[in-house]
Amino acid sequence: MTDIFNGIQAETDAAGTLHPLAALDAHGLTKGINGRTLWHDLGFHIDPGTITAITGPSGAGKTTLLNAIGLLEPIDRGAITYGHQRLDRLNRGSIRRLYRETYGFLFQNYALVDQWTVGRNLDLAMSSAGIPRSRRACLASRSLAQVGLADKRDAKVYTLSGGEQQRVAIARLLTRSPRIVLADEPTAALDPDNVNRVMNLLRGLADQGSMVIMTTHNPDIVSLTDQHITLMPDD
């Protein structure tokens, strides 16, 4: 459960003590690929409970920055901190723990197992996150209801539309409410109705305390976010 404490998103621990949710800070981030500098001396601050858009022209390095925040891509220089943790200096074990407990990813191609049912896809994610079997059915039902797909639990993923598959991917996040949600062009392949649904669901995740960081080309989507980081290629 999250709460607001002195204007900052906070959560209550088992002993009933409120702790502010961590923010993410980047300083002096620099990254080059094949001799070309993608970003240089980049800095930003992201609060929990907000949606941030990474925007800029094609090839500016939006996905690379998202992947760097997600520890999937090394940076050349700079620092990324989450609360008191220096993310760019973690060992593999700590990174694995963050993937299990803190990060959630949302991809343009949904990253679901097509031949499996919706329920089995959600179950796999919850089992990997260490959620006990006894809680999984209830969490799956609740999150599928939240995305408006309560009746699709036994449907095979390949029978769903693209918009429905993206909502299943969001339901998968909702079962875990990850503190950092990284979404690469999550609305790119969707029609306007599904774009609005997906943005509303991402707002719901932010309202529950997640920090949502997404790449997008679309100015209409940027206007639905709380802040944007604009990348401009060095010419």
Ligand SMILES: Nc1ncnc2c1ncn2[C@@H]1O[C@H](COP(=O)(O)OP(=O)(O)OP(=O)(O)O)[C@@H](O)[C@H]1O
């Ligand atoms: N693993 C890689 N190996 C070689 N080049 C790469 C690699 N990853 C990215 N690049 C290059 O780095 C540049 C930035 O790529 P990136 O995908 O981050 O840009 P983007 O802003 O997300 O682009 P788009 O909007 O087209 O998706 C591109 O020129 C890309 O070809």
